[in-house]
Amino acid sequence: MTTQTLLEQFLKQAERLDVAVFPHGPTPALKEWLDKIRTATGFQEAWVDPAMENSPPFLEEALSESGFQSAFPLEPREIDSSPNVALGVARADFGLAYSGSLAFIKTNPLVTLVPAGLLVVLDAKKILPAYKELFLELTSPLPAILSLVTGPSQTSDIEKKLIKGVHGPKWVAILLHG
Amino acid sequence: MAERIGFFVPCLIDHFEPDVAIHAIEVLKFAGFVVVVPKNQTCCGQPWFNVGLPKLALPYIERFVDRFGGLELDAVVVPSGSCASFLAKHAPETAKRKPGLYKKIKELSAKIREFSDLAYGKLKDVPLAMPRPTRVFYHNSCHMSRELGVLEPPLALIDQTGGVKREEIPLPLPCCGFGGAFSTLLPFLSYRIGERKLEEIAKTGAEVVISADSGCLMHLSSIAKKRPSNVRFVHLASFLYEALPKP
Amino acid sequence: MRTRFSLLDTPSPNLQLEANLDNAIAHYFQKRALTLAEIPEYQDLVQRARKIRLDTLNGLPSHLKRFRGVLEGAGVRVIEAKSAEEARRAVFDIAKRHDVKRAVKSKSMLSEEVCLNEFLEESGIEVVETDLGELIVQLAKEKPSHILTPCIHKSQREIAELFSRVFQRDVPDEESAIAELARVFLREKFFSADMGITGVNFGVAETGTLAFVENEGNLRYCALLPRVHVALMGIERIAPDMESLGTLLTVLTLAGTGQRAGAYTTLLSPPEFGRKAPEQDRFFYLILVDNGRSGLLSDPKRRETLACIRCGACLNACVVYRHIGGHAYQAPYMGPIGAILMPGIHPKGTERLGFFSTLCGACREICPVGIDIPGQLLAVREQFFHHAARSPAKGVRYLAFLLASHIGRHPRVVSLARRLVRPMLAIPYIEHVLGWGKARDLPVPASRSFQERFWGDHTDAA
Numbered sequence: 001m002t003t004q005t006l007l008e009q010f011l012k013q014a015e016r017l018d019v020a021v022f023p024h025g026p027t028p029a030l031k032e033w034l035d036k037i038r039t040a041t042g043f044q045e046a047w048v049d050p051a052m053e054n055s056p057p058f059l060e061e062a063l064s065e066s067g068f069q070s071a072f073p074l075e076p077r078e079i080d081s082s083p084n085v086a087l088g089v090a091r092a093d094f095g096l097a098y099s100g101s102l103a104f105i106k107t108n109p110l111v112t113l114v115p116a117g118l119l120v121v122l123d124a125k126k127i128l129p130a131y132k133e134l135f136l137e138l139t140s141p142l143p144a145i146l147s148l149v150t151g152p153s154q155t156s157d158i159e160k161k162l163i164k165g166v167h168g169p170k171w172v173a174i175l176l177h178g
Numbered sequence: 179m180a181e182r183i184g185f186f187v188p189c190l191i192d193h194f195e196p197d198v199a200i201h202a203i204e205v206l207k208f209a210g211f212v213v214v215v216p217k218n219q220t221c222c223g224q225p226w227f228n229v230g231l232p233k234l235a236l237p238y239i240e241r242f243v244d245r246f247g248g249l250e251l252d253a254v255v256v257p258s259g260s261c262a263s264f265l266a267k268h269a270p271e272t273a274k275r276k277p278g279l280y281k282k283i284k285e286l287s288a289k290i291r292e293f294s295d296l297a298y299g300k301l302k303d304v305p306l307a308m309p310r311p312t313r314v315f316y317h318n319s320c321h322m323s324r325e326l327g328v329l330e331p332p333l334a335l336i337d338q339t340g341g342v343k344r345e346e347i348p349l350p351l352p353c354c355g356f357g358g359a360f361s362t363l364l365p366f367l368s369y370r371i372g373e374r375k376l377e378e379i380a381k382t383g384a385e386v387v388i389s390a391d392s393g394c395l396m397h398l399s400s401i402a403k404k405r406p407s408n409v410r411f412v413h414l415a416s417f418l419y420e421a422l423p424k425p
Numbered sequence: 426m427r428t429r430f431s432l433l434d435t436p437s438p439n440l441q442l443e444a445n446l447d448n449a450i451a452h453y454f455q456k457r458a459l460t461l462a463e464i465p466e467y468q469d470l471v472q473r474a475r476k477i478r479l480d481t482l483n484g485l486p487s488h489l490k491r492f493r494g495v496l497e498g499a500g501v502r503v504i505e506a507k508s509a510e511e512a513r514r515a516v517f518d519i520a521k522r523h524d525v526k527r528a529v530k531s532k533s534m535l536s537e538e539v540c541l542n543e544f545l546e547e548s549g550i551e552v553v554e555t556d557l558g559e560l561i562v563q564l565a566k567e568k569p570s571h572i573l574t575p576c577i578h579k580s581q582r583e584i585a586e587l588f589s590r591v592f593q594r595d596v597p598d599e600e601s602a603i604a605e606l607a608r609v610f611l612r613e614k615f616f617s618a619d620m621g622i623t624g625v626n627f628g629v630a631e632t633g634t635l636a637f638v639e640n641e642g643n644l645r646y647c648a649l650l651p652r653v654h655v656a657l658m659g660i661e662r663i664a665p666d667m668e669s670l671g672t673l674l675t676v677l678t679l680a681g682t683g684q685r686a687g688a689y690t691t692l693l694s695p696p697e698f699g700r701k702a703p704e705q706d707r708f709f710y711l712i713l714v715d716n717g718r719s720g721l722l723s724d725p726k727r728r729e730t731l732a733c734i735r736c737g738a739c740l741n742a743c744v745v746y747r748h749i750g751g752h753a754y755q756a757p758y759m760g761p762i763g764a765i766l767m768p769g770i771h772p773k774g775t776e777r778l779g780f781f782s783t784l785c786g787a788c789r790e791i792c793p794v795g796i797d798i799p800g801q802l803l804a805v806r807e808q809f810f811h812h813a814a815r816s817p818a819k820g821v822r823y824l825a826f827l828l829a830s831h832i833g834r835h836p837r838v839v840s841l842a843r844r845l846v847r848p849m850l851a852i853p854y855i856e857h858v859l860g861w862g863k864a865r866d867l868p869v870p871a872s873r874s875f876q877e878r879f880w881g882d883h884t885d886a887a
Contacts, residue, residue, distance in 0.1 A: 013685065083616075098675075099686035109691075109699065113645050131671030138667075142632050144697035145649075148690035153642040155604065156682070157558035157574055159445070159581050160452030163604045166557060167611065168642030168689065187875050189833070193843050194868050196875035217880055218836045226830055228784060230806025231823070234830040241834070320785035353744040357783025363822075364780070369865060370438045371744055371783075396868050403866035 006097040006127045013100025014174065017151030018164075024121070024177030026058045033173050034066035034087070037117035043086035046070045047115060051106040052091045056121070059089065059175070088115035088169065092122045092149075094137065095174075098130035101150040102174070105143045112149050118169040120149075124178045181252040182212045183296070184289075186242075186265070188258035189221040190392040195413065198392070202257040202293055202415035208422055209300035211255075216245040222256075223272075224264035229359040232272045236279070239269050243282045254286060257293035257415050259322025259391040260358075266290035267325050292322060294390045294414050298331035306421040307340035314417075315345050315384035317375075317398065319391030320353050332390050332414050339421045345382035356397035372401045379409070390414040442578055442750050449577045450741045457683035467679065474676040475795040477669040478732035485722060488630040488663045489713075495633035496711065499695035506714045509539035515712050516541060516622065516655055520550050523653045523708065525619040529611075531637075531644035532556040533624030534572055534735060535657045535714055537757040538770075541622070552622075553614045555643035557607050564591045570751030570759065573681050573737035578750045611643065621647030625658035625711075626734075627673055631666040633695040635711070638677060638687040645691055649699055653708045660715050661722070661731040673734060680793035681736035717770030730765045730801050732794045739788035739798060745781050754778060761788035765801040768808060779805030840877065843870045 014021055022030045038044075046068040048055060063070055068087055088111040092102040102120050104112060112118055128134050138146070153168030164170045183206065191198045206213050223238030242265065246254055256262035270287050273279040316336055323329040336344050355361070355371025376398060379387060387409055389395045399411035461467050481488055496503050506512035512535075520528065528545065530536065530552055542552045542563075554563040558575035562568060565587050569575030576584065584603055588596040592610070596602060623644055627636040635656060637644050648654050664670040678684045693699045700707040721727050740746045740760030751759035756767045756775055764782060767775035779802050782788075788798040813823040832838050847870050 096686075101686050101690070109645060109649055113642050113689075131674060132668055135667040135671055140632075142634055142692070142694035144694060145699035146692040146694070147645075148686065148692075150684075150686040150688050150690070152688065153640070154688050155557045155641050156452070157556070157561065157576055158584055158600045158603060160449040160574070160577075161581070161600045163600050166604055166608055166641040166643070167555075167615075167646060189839070192875045193839070193870050196871050196873065196878055199875040200878070215879055217876070219876065220836055220839065221833050226826060228803070228806075229826055230779065230803060230808075230810050231826055231830075232803075232807065234826065237830070237834050320783070320787070324786035324790060352787055353783050353785035355744060355783060357785070360780065360783045365865075366438075367745065367748060368783075371748055374443075374748075400865040400868050 001097070001129055003125060003127070006129060007124050009097035010095050010100055010127045013097070017100050017172075019100065019151055020171075020173040022173060022175050024056070024175050026062055030062060030173075030175070031066060033171070034062060034068070034119075037086055037171055038066050038068060041084075041086040041116045043084045043116070044069045045083070045085045046087040046089060047085055047111050048072060049088070049090035049107045049111045051108070052089065052121070055089075059121075063087075063089075083114055085115040087117045087119060088112055089119045090121070092120045092174075093126065094134055095122050095127040096130055096134060096148075097127055099150055101148045103134055104147040104149070105138075107147065109145055109147045112147060113168045115169055116165065117171040117173070118149070119173050119175065121175045121177070124176050180210055180212045182214060182250065183291075184246050184249055184251040184254040185213050185215045186222070186246070186254055186256045186261070187215070187219055188256065188261045188392050190396055191257065191413075192219070194396060195392065198257065198413040198415050201413070201419035202255075205297060205301075205415055205418045205422065206255065209297055211296075211300075214249060214251065216249065219245055222261045222265050223269070224261060225358050227264060227268055227272055228357075233275060235269075235272055236276050239273050239279060239283055240276070242269070243279065243286060246286055247282060251289060253291045253296060254289045255291050255293055255296050257390070257413070258393065259292055259319035259326065259328065260393050262290055262292040263321040263325035292326055292328045292390065294332040294335060295326070295328045297418065298335055301335060301418070302338065305340065305423055306335070306338055306418065307423070308342050308421050311341045311343070312386055313343045313345055313382075313384045314386040314388050315347075315379050315382055317354060317379075317387055317389040317391075317394055318352070319389060319394050322391055332388075335414070335418060336388060339417075342421075345384045347378050347382060354394045354398055356393050358393060361397060368397070369401055372397055373405075376402055376405075376407070376409075380407070384409065386410045386412055386417075388412050388414050388417050438748070439750075441580070443748060445578055445580050446747050446750055449574060450747060453683065453741050457679075460679060460683040460685065464679070470672065470676055470679075471793055471795055473672050474734075474793055475732070477664070477672060478734070478794045479729065481663055481665055481669075482661065482722065482728050482731055485661065485663065488665055489660060492628055492630040492633065492663060493713075495630070496695055499633060501633070501695050501698070502708075502710045504710060504712045506539075506712055506716070509714075509716050512539040512657065512712055512714045512716065513541055513544040516657075517545060517548055517550075519653065519655055519710055520545065520548075520620055523619065525550055525653065527551040527553065527614070527618045528620040528622050529553050529555050529614050529618040529647045529651065530559075530622040531624065531639065531647045532559050532575065533622070533657055534569075534757060535624050535659055536622065537569060539657075539714065539716060541657075553611070553618070555611050555614070555647060556639075557604060557641060560607055560611070561587065564588070568752065568757075571737060571740055572735055572758070572760070572762070578752065615643075615646040615650050618647075618651045620653040620655060621649075621651040622655050622657070623647050625656050625662060626677065627662055627664045627670055628658055629664050629667055629670050634667070634670070635693045635698070636664075636670055636674065637691040637693070638674065638689070639691075640682070640684075640688040642689055645689055648691065648693065652706055653710070654698070654700065655710045655712065657712050657714060660713050660718050662734075676793035677734050677736050680738040680791065721769040726804055727769055727801065729796055730762075730769050732796050733762050733766065734794060735762075736793055738791045738793065742787040742791040744783060744785060744787065749781075754781065761798045761802070765798060765805055768805045772808070776805060776809040779809055836876065840874060843874065846870060847872070
């Protein structure tokens with residue numbers, strides 16, 4: 001499969017999952033999305049994953065423009081007992097075309113779990129077909145944690161109605177580059 | 179040369195709805211088969227197999243072999259999906275419990291054909307028609323479709339019949355709740371499942387429920403008789419008999 | 426030995442339960458159909474998954490040995506529990522060792538199987554279920570009624586009323602309000618718990634990796650936040666390698682919820698299992714539970730039952746389950762899979778579950794690993810009658826079927842019986858005596874059978 005086909009399939013699944021995809025840069029759509037989360041949660045705190053190298057400068061600007069105060073996450077046990085975090089920002093190592101999943105290898109898993117919104121930076125060239133190809137990319141020993149995020153946190157436990165944002169992020173967006 | 183087929187009469191038809199067997203034979207004759215009816219047939223043994231007492235099914239398999247073996251038949255036709263699936267799919271495995279029986283039943287098993295499946299091959303170009311416009315619902319037998327894989331022939335036969343409109347349930351509760359031994363061990367639950375199936379069927383406005391399984395039909399009609407309903411329950415063989423071109 | 430069939434067989438059906446199940450299951454089938462319509466190769470995937478599961482079970486001892494070897498080589502604490510008692514005890518010992526006051530727990534059918542919650546709570550440890558559905562049944566002091574959707578038997582209104590009562594506030598009849606209340610309640614528990622208890626979806630023999638699938642995110646909290654993480658895994662839940670894991674994960678969510686992937690798939694690998702080693706105050710334990718599985722495994726005819734990956738699809742497809750719900754099974758596993766698994770791992774009082782089926786085959790058709798559930802049900806029914814003489818309830822049933830089989834063998838006796846029965850049906854209220862007729866109009870036998878009509882009355886002439 002060509003990179004283009006994989007990207008198209010990935011975007012189709014992302015759309016099904018209600019995951020917003022923005023181009024890698026300062027856009028009005030990104031600002032609108034950030035503002036929405038800032039307003040809906042009423043929280044200011046944003047966690048930017050420490051493993052995220054070369055955090056793009058425009059992102060820091062966009063965050064502060066929307067009124068977020070970014071901080072690096074602490075070790076889990078040092079986290080306040082009820083952290084009110086509006087946004088998590090992390091770089092995904094891979095995307096999966098089959099399911100629209102985002103794979104994180106080095107990211108602290110709490111960055112993609114605790115906040116109400118999740119913004120993920122993804123390289124379009126890093127989209128793989130499915131699990132099989134992802135597992136082939138992993139080298140031995142396997143990462144202590146391989147975390148796959150596929151859309152917002154959800155449940156259908158009440159009358160099979162879809163509820164988003166149960167324990168994890170309610171909103172997920174991707175900044176796609178390359 | 180015309181195909182010679184043996185006719186197996188399911189016990190529910192034999193003792194409760196004998197007309198169905200007569201109709202089935204007439205339809206098969208019309209289709210050009212030479213129909214042989216061996217004497218002294220019994221139940222196929224499925225009830226004991228299904229209840230978990232396969233050894234008690236062995237005498238029935240033996241009788242089946244005794245009645246149908248050596249008749250040089252091209253096929254053995256069974257006008258009930260569930261019995262056909264037992265004889266075709268489960269009787270050989272069950273027969274392994276008795277030395278020598280497996281080999282005999284295996285050969286006959288391969289010749290088992292469900293009634294509608296066999297009839298369809300010969301009737302698909304025949305102009306079938308009902309005397310008056312009828313709205314029907316076809317109740318699919320689980321064993322017939324899932325074990326034998328016979329799903330299309332009865333539908334095609336009904337659909338090709340002039341004057342017939344076939345109604346369907348959007349998301350069907352597939353099973354009618356009969357289940358043989360199930361209906362004797364859990365009679366109310368079995369009844370309730372059937373009752374709800376009938377409610378679904380009633381919503382379609384069908385006046386006639388057709389099935390090719392005598393067990394499902396008896397179960398559903400016995401429930402329907404307890405409630406005000408004008409729905410008729412008809413075996414596919416009787417339906418086709420009525421729809422055959424009149425001479 | 427409980428052999429009462431009438432337990433759930435009542436003349437008055439539970440209409441509210443039927444409606445709740447209908448509604449939820451219709452949603453499931455819609456979602457599933459939408460997803461599978463775009464995956465034409467689904468049946469091939471099922472066949473692959475089936476082969477993986479059956480091959481794995483056929484060589485389970487060596488896969489388990491390899492799995493344990495990798496884990497122990499990495500210094501992971503693996504505890505083998507032969508029985509439910511040993512499993513409970515192991516968790517309790519760990520809790521004591523680490524001075525655990527509060528445990529948060531993600532959904533685990535295995536923990537229900539070994540009655541973990543009751544045991545820990547009796548020992549003074551607070552256990553909080555964190556899957557929304559599990560929390561609902563825990564607060565209602567009930568048991569899960571579905572493998573995947575524990576509170577499937579409850580309507581939203583019933584849940585809102587429950588929450589209003591438990592949290593002593595007015596909870597509106599809105600799904601988002603209920604979920605938000607649970608989120609806030611549980612978040613505090615996650616951050617204050619000393620121990621997280623989870624199940625395991627699959628353990629990979631080749632790498633020692635443990636795979637977890639969920640949609641809410643609660644499992645991740647349970648596995649990663651508390652000081653201690655205890656994972657309970659049935660010995661049969663092995664995937665030989667990462668490639669087969671991929672196939673199994675794919676069919677698991679497609680069949681279970683009609684999703685291509687769960688919202689969160691977490692793969693933890695040794696030696697750290699997501700916990701930053703070598704910090705000394707963070708611990709991981711794996712408890713490998715047998716609890717009767719070895720018995721099933723050693724029976725080639727029944728081994729297939731262990732291929733189950735707990736997707737819950739067979740419950741949704743089962744016409745019996747859809748009318749009675751999970752509680753009627755009175756067992757941790759319900760529906761078709763419960764009816765074949767329970768009598769295998771815990772025969773006492775559960776063999777009757779083999780009869781909770783019309784053998785319609787919808788379960789086999791929907792199973793993502795193609796388990797011949799009707800075939801296994803027949804084996805359970807045989808098992809039921811195996812020691813029929815020891816139980817009056819079984820013995821009576823056996824004799825009835827034996828008698829019927831003797832009558833049915835002889836065409837003349839059958840005809841005689843038919844002639845005797847015909848006039849009896851005219852006796853008032855006779856249908857109340859005959860079980861089948863209690864709810865039906867008994868079908869009336871024909872005056873002459875087909876064979877008598879076809880050959881004349883003297884059928885024995887030939």
